[in-house]
Amino acid sequence: MLDFDTSVITHCGKVRTNNEDSVTLVWPRNSDSQKPRSLLAIVADGMGGHEGGELASRMAVETIEHAWLESTRAPNAALHSAFVEANRAIYRAARLNARLKGMGTTCVASVLSEERASWAWIGDSRLYLLHEGRAYRLSEDHTVVQKMVRDGLITPEEARHHRDRSVLAQAMGTRQSIRPSLGGDPMRIEPGDRLLLCSDGLHDLVEDEELVAACAEGSAADAANRLVSLALERGGHDNISLILIAASCQPLLKRQPRKTREQVIA
Numbered sequence: 001m002l003d004f005d006t007s008v009i010t011h012c013g014k015v016r017t018n019n020e021d022s023v024t025l026v027w028p029r030n031s032d033s034q035k036p037r038s039l040l041a042i043v044a045d046g047m048g049g050h051e052g053g054e055l056a057s058r059m060a061v062e063t064i065e066h067a068w069l070e071s072t073r074a075p076n077a078a079l080h081s082a083f084v085e086a087n088r089a090i091y092r093a094a095r096l097n098a099r100l101k102g103m104g105t106t107c108v109a110s111v112l113s114e115e116r117a118s119w120a121w122i123g124d125s126r127l128y129l130l131h132e133g134r135a136y137r138l139s140e141d142h143t144v145v146q147k148m149v150r151d152g153l154i155t156p157e158e159a160r161h162h163r164d165r166s167v168l169a170q171a172m173g174t175r176q177s178i179r180p181s182l183g184g185d186p187m188r189i190e191p192g193d194r195l196l197l198c199s200d201g202l203h204d205l206v207e208d209e210e211l212v213a214a215c216a217e218g219s220a221a222d223a224a225n226r227l228v229s230l231a232l233e234r235g236g237h238d239n240i241s242l243i244l245i246a247a248s249c250q251p252l253l254k255r256q257p258r259k260t261r262e263q264v265i266a
Helices: 049-070 075-096 144-150 156-160 208-214 220-233
Strands: 002-011 021-026 039-047 104-113 116-122 126-131 134-137 194-198 240-249
Touching: 002 021, 002 039, 002 220, 021 049, 021 240, 039 049, 039 194, 039 240, 049 075, 049 104, 075 104, 075 116, 104 126, 104 194, 116 126, 126 208, 134 208, 144 156, 194 220, 208 220, 220 240
Parallel strands: none
Antiparallel strands: 002 240, 021 039, 039 104, 104 116, 126 134, 126 194, 194 240
């Protein structure tokens, strides 16, 4: 059985005066028989100004959490429905209040259940698998520049420094309907693996190889703090949010004789 060491951080950064990101890590109640030993991680990066961005990301996190906890469907189906429901709620709120016009959010979420990971995303918040010294991106940014890479118009390296790299092709709450991406079949998580969910405030400033190096040793909290420090050292021009989940073997507890008057017989 796997044990999970986790860390959740959201930081305003060094330039912005407010934090439009929202993050949460949810362990179901022990009485929840539908999702034994499972957890839900969500990172949302809001947009639309101080009021709109904060509200959009918070609505995304709260709606997805509630929908997932209430769902009895398989993780991928549950995540898809939760994303669609959150989009509908944010879009409706923006239409009812002129001050919130144009608000939206990116979002990435992952469910770990029975030692397997499922995930969904929209926008450019990312999910990485850090496995045996390499970083694997499990999400593909919904951006105009990423589409240019897919079409062979520019290279991934050119995309990283492109002036329009943050222009989103899709986000939650900006349209009446969305098409969130899903991760396919649930992926087995091995001891030593680490899952990293993060906003672009981190991955814009920290290279994939640096993610691996920062997470190579120590606790999840130590690694997460190193990642945030790196982003701040590089300027911290955006809000920085991440959830780091480190998997390890759960040790089998050796049975010890009870201190009673009974004789212990092997």
